[in-house]
Amino acid sequence: MQRIISILLLLAMLLALTACASPAAAPDAPPEESSPVDSETEETPEEAPPPEEESAVQQEPYEILDPTVMPEGGVRDGVTYAAWDGIVEHLFFHPVVAYPELAFDGDAQANGIDDYMVTVGEYNKILQSVYENNYVLVDITDVWSETTGEDGQPKMVRNTLYIPEGKKPLIFSYDDTNYYPYMLENGFTYKLVIGDDGKVWSWGLDPQGNEVTSRDLDAITILDKFVEEHPDFSPFGAKGSLSLTGYCGILGYRTQTEKENQSAAHEENRQKEREAVKPIIEELKRTGWTFGSHTWGHINLAKKSLDVVKEDTEKWLSEVGELVGATPILYYPHGARPDGDDVKQTGPIFQYLQSKGFRVFASVGINSYSKIKGDISAVICDRLHPDGTTLRGSDKVQSWYEQFYNGREIIDLTVRPQREVHWQS
Numbered sequence: 001m002q003r004i005i006s007i008l009l010l011l012a013m014l015l016a017l018t019a020c021a022s023p024a025a026a027p028d029a030p031p032e033e034s035s036p037v038d039s040e041t042e043e044t045p046e047e048a049p050p051p052e053e054e055s056a057v058q059q060e061p062y063e064i065l066d067p068t069v070m071p072e073g074g075v076r077d078g079v080t081y082a083a084w085d086g087i088v089e090h091l092f093f094h095p096v097v098a099y100p101e102l103a104f105d106g107d108a109q110a111n112g113i114d115d116y117m118v119t120v121g122e123y124n125k126i127l128q129s130v131y132e133n134n135y136v137l138v139d140i141t142d143v144w145s146e147t148t149g150e151d152g153q154p155k156m157v158r159n160t161l162y163i164p165e166g167k168k169p170l171i172f173s174y175d176d177t178n179y180y181p182y183m184l185e186n187g188f189t190y191k192l193v194i195g196d197d198g199k200v201w202s203w204g205l206d207p208q209g210n211e212v213t214s215r216d217l218d219a220i221t222i223l224d225k226f227v228e229e230h231p232d233f234s235p236f237g238a239k240g241s242l243s244l245t246g247y248c249g250i251l252g253y254r255t256q257t258e259k260e261n262q263s264a265a266h267e268e269n270r271q272k273e274r275e276a277v278k279p280i281i282e283e284l285k286r287t288g289w290t291f292g293s294h295t296w297g298h299i300n301l302a303k304k305s306l307d308v309v310k311e312d313t314e315k316w317l318s319e320v321g322e323l324v325g326a327t328p329i330l331y332y333p334h335g336a337r338p339d340g341d342d343v344k345q346t347g348p349i350f351q352y353l354q355s356k357g358f359r360v361f362a363s364v365g366i367n368s369y370s371k372i373k374g375d376i377s378a379v380i381c382d383r384l385h386p387d388g389t390t391l392r393g394s395d396k397v398q399s400w401y402e403q404f405y406n407g408r409e410i411i412d413l414t415v416r417p418q419r420e421v422h423w424q425s
């Protein structure tokens with residue numbers, strides 16, 4: 001009996017792994033840089049017909065800020081809360097490298113991981129440093145609200161954040177927290193699970209193939225633990241925003257449909273995976289995590305047609321949004337802006353995405369730029385990216401990050417590939 005169960009388990013795992021064995025997706029390069037891991041390899045439903053408008057999935061309206069999330073000013077429990085109208089900084093990560101010896105083993109993925117990821121050790125140092133630099137976590141969905149403008153049209157406004165005096169607000173987001181097959185082979189954790197204590201843990205295999213359940217190897221559980229140990233780092237209970245694609249499922253669970261000819265066995269496994277991920281989503285939400293879309297197929301919004309974007313968005317909403325709930329946040333894959341430029345114009349792809357409930361459109365950049373658009377109810381913003389490209393960056397690049405940490409002290413050159421750093425001093 002035991003053996004049959006083992007074989008069944010193995011079959012289920014193989015099924016899950018082959019189902020989305022498409023090319024590696026896809027760290028997000030800053031717009032001005034191109035990613036060797038990314039390129040044009042993402043799985044895209046190119047030939048699919050446009051969705052039927054009638055059956056289109058519609059998200060719930062944008063949720064107005066719950067005032068209890070971020071209390072008004074004044075003194076409570078000995079802490080003075082003061083209005084903050086300055087920049088809300090935003091850092092984003094990819095999943096972190098648990099086992100550098102697997103990530104940086106010289107294979108085809110090694111340099112891409114070096115470019116776009118940080119290791120567990122580096123991530124721990126970054127958390128400690130931003131904490132010591134007086135940042136406190138806020139959730140991206142609390143920073144802006146939708147209201148009605150003087151012309152009667154909906155528009156976005158920046159909320160006044162009341163944060164502990166002397167502190168500065170900081171958003172964390174995490175792209176591609178899907179646990180893609182290429183990550184499993186390259187020293188990342190495999191999935192999130194619920195531990196015996198009811199908390200979120202990661203599960204995976206160490207380089208020797210032993211099963212490891214831990215809270216010290218995954219960006220999500222590490223932050224959970226850090227906030228448990230430093231509750232003043234998250235005065236409102238915020239953690240981070242998880243930016244999810246759909247084509248390999250989510251959070252390590254293979255909840256995706258297949259491109260075509262989906263088998264009954266795949267669908268049966270998919271339904272099991274959908275049930276299995278629900279308690280993880282529930283616990284993440286309960287503990288301050290929120291979710292955003294990273295498109296279903298990690299598609300490049302600067303290059304795809306409106307029909308492809310529609311197809312992709314419907315798929316994200318029905319396969320991912322259905323599980324994690326409505327979200328106003330869209331994180332551009334590859335940092336690529338739609339319609340040529342979303343800052344200077346509001347093109348048809350942007351308008352379509354906005355019509356599907358998205359209000360905050362996040363790219364990647366050299367600072368935490370944000371702009372409330374005047375012609376449509378939406379915000380565009382950039383995020384800084386702690387990763388190998390910036391940790392190895394020039395003194396100028398280092399200066400963009402010095403308010404958070406000293407990259408020269410964060411980077412672990414003892415485990416990363418032997419590639420050059422670009423700072424002089």
Ligand SMILES: [Zn+2]
Binds near residue numbers: 027175176294
């Ligand atoms: Zn991505």
